[in-house]
Amino acid sequence: MERYKIIKEVGDGTFGSVWRAINKQTGEVVAIKKMKRKYYSWEECINLREVKSLRKMNHPNIVKLKEVIRENDILYFVFEYMECNLYQLMKDRGKLFSEAEVRNWCFQVFQGLAYMHQRGYFHRDLKPENLLVSKDILKIADFGLAREISSQPPYTEYVSTRWYRAPEVLLQSPTYNSAVDMWAMGAIMAELFTLRPLFPGSCEADEIYKICSVIGTPTESEWAEGLNLASAINYQFPQLTSVLPELLLHSTISSL
Numbered sequence: 001m002e003r004y005k006i007i008k009e010v011g012d013g014t015f016g017s018v019w020r021a022i023n024k025q026t027g028e029v030v031a032i033k034k035m036k037r038k039y040y041s042w043e044e045c046i047n048l049r050e051v052k053s054l055r056k057m058n059h060p061n062i063v064k065l066k067e068v069i070r071e072n073d074i075l076y077f078v079f080e081y082m083e084c085n086l087y088q089l090m091k092d093r094g095k096l097f098s099e100a101e102v103r104n105w106c107f108q109v110f111q112g113l114a115y116m117h118q119r120g121y122f123h124r125d126l127k128p129e130n131l132l133v134s135k136d137i138l139k140i141a142d143f144g145l146a147r148e149i150s151s152q153p154p155y156t157e158y159v160s161t162r163w164y165r166a167p168e169v170l171l172q173s174p175t176y177n178s179a180v181d182m183w184a185m186g187a188i189m190a191e192l193f194t195l196r197p198l199f200p201g202s203c204e205a206d207e208i209y210k211i212c213s214v215i216g217t218p219t220e221s222e223w224a225e226g227l228n229l230a231s232a233i234n235y236q237f238p239q240l241t242s243v244l245p246e247l248l249l250h251s252t253i254s255s256l
Contacts, residue, residue, distance in 0.1 A: 001071055004032060004078070015144060020081065030066065033077040045070050050077070053121050053146040061112030063132060063141040082132035082139060086188070090128060090195055102192045105131075108138040109185055110248055116140070117178045120149050126184035127161045128191065149178055162207050163187065163197045170208055 004021040011018035016035040023030060039045050045068060046052070054065040067078035086105070109131060116123065123130075124145040132141045166183035168176045190198040198214060201207025220227055 001069060001076060004030070006032070021078075029081040031079045031081045033079065035075040035077075038073040039070060039075045040073055042070055045075055048144075049146050050143045053143045056119055056121075057116065059112055059115040060137070061108045061139050062116065063139040079141070080139075081134075082141070083134040084132070085141075086128035086131045086133060086138075086192070089133060090191065093195055096195060097192055099193075102189065104136060105133070105138045105192065106185070106189050109140060109188075112140045113181055113185065114248060116146075117149065117181070121146050122149055122178035123181050123184075125161075126181055126188065127164045128188060131188070162201055162204065163199055165207065167208065167211060170204055170211075 003024055005024055007020040007022060009017055010020050010031070015037075016033050019032045019034065021030050021032045022028070051065070051068055054062075058064075063082065064080045065077060066080060069076040069078065109126075113123070121143075123140065123143065124147060125142060126140070130140065130142040132139045164184040164187050166176065166180040169180055187198045199207055199210040201210045
């Protein structure tokens with residue numbers, strides 16, 4: 001860690017804290033995630049989901065893991081630095097984002113998700129705090145809960161912040177898949193347009209109630225474009241296969 005000068009803490013979570021730092025040799029600004037638990041072997045470190053998944057990915061809309069450092073049994077992840085996250089952009093904002101801004105951000109997330117799903121991983125923890133922004137560029141971050149699509153269920157029951165959990169996860173289905181990322185992204189998209197969470201449930205039961213209250217049963221007259229999109233990608237619930245390739249080609253999204 002001697003190569004880096006720590007500037008200030010920019011975030012703190014359940015598993016670790018994130019610090020802004022500078023590479024002393026190159027002057028590059030980076031984000032360093034310091035894990036809270038100790039790791040007593042290098043093998044234990046490289047088998048972490050976040051390390052295994054990010055090492056296989058190289059995409060402009062997925063945050064880049066630059067280096068993994070284990071020092072005195074403490075584990076550090078060195079990432080490219082991003083200015084803020086979507087939650088910070090939405091918090092206390094006085095006016096709505098333009099449709100062009102929302103479309104641009106969402107398209108970038110869909111591109112990153114398509115790449116990730118094609119390489120056999122789904123994120124499981126998409127939320128505004130895990131979508132990082134610098135200028136007009138958005139990147140998916142925090143792969144601590146990522147799973148391989150080919151891995152065998154049952155999966156961990158608790159995934160994602162409650163407001164962005166898919167119904168199949170809330171109902172404790174043991175066989176959910178990459179479609180849970182699409183549900184989370186739909187909720188995030190709505191929140192970007194309104195600056196309010198779409199399903200702000202106070203507990204899991206209330207979350208299911210909020211989903212049913214908001215969604216109901218859409219009719220063709222109320223949501224013709226949405227029904228057309230669902231029909232075009234042959235969507236069924238629960239959808240256990242990724243629909244991202246079809247989604248990116250549909251006129252609603254491809255017009256971005």
